[in-house]
Amino acid sequence: MKSRGTILLEVLIAIAIFVGAGLAILGAAMRGERAVRRVREQEQAADLVRSALSAIEAGLATPQNVATLVRSAPGAGPRLVLDAEGMIDAGGGEGAWTLDVQAEPSAVSGLSLVTVRASKGEVENPTTSFSMKQLVRLTTETQEGPGEADALGEAARRGPTGGGGRREGGSR
Numbered sequence: 001m002k003s004r005g006t007i008l009l010e011v012l013i014a015i016a017i018f019v020g021a022g023l024a025i026l027g028a029a030m031r032g033e034r035a036v037r038r039v040r041e042q043e044q045a046a047d048l049v050r051s052a053l054s055a056i057e058a059g060l061a062t063p064q065n066v067a068t069l070v071r072s073a074p075g076a077g078p079r080l081v082l083d084a085e086g087m088i089d090a091g092g093g094e095g096a097w098t099l100d101v102q103a104e105p106s107a108v109s110g111l112s113l114v115t116v117r118a119s120k121g122e123v124e125n126p127t128t129s130f131s132m133k134q135l136v137r138l139t140t141e142t143q144e145g146p147g148e149a150d151a152l153g154e155a156a157r158r159g160p161t162g163g164g165g166r167r168e169g170g171s172r
Helices: 004-057 151-158
Strands: 079-081 087-089 097-105 112-121 126-136
Touching (some): 004 097, 004 112, 004 126
Antiparallel strands (some): 079 087, 097 112, 112 126
16 A cells, blocks of 8 residues: 555646646647747738739839838738729738838840838848749830720730631530
């Protein structure tokens, strides 16, 4: 038969093992939650960059003004505000997002290399950032606007030239 001291020691060891296992599980859960938060912010940054590049490519914004169109409100994600009627939603989350946009000439005639970087946090040491480069045909305000005819649109409406034209049906 075991003495009372031995039983008490076994119970204390069991409790210590249980508490240690609980703390290890809690630590792993907290690390997982931080990782999920970082991934969510990275996705928000990527969405904001893609939205900015799309707005530039569509002619709705310019590399000079797209960074001024970002709005973040507490409880809401970064948004690219295009005009009074509509906005491009770039996801949920909190914090101040900034866009850094640079455009430079490319080797391809008529296209510019646009680099957009979204960052959250301090400028020198952001907590999250994402950047993307894309070749974009930049237009000036004197050129055609969105939805107006241009040479590429006209060629698409005319259809393929040469090579037999269009076939009807899905089989030969």
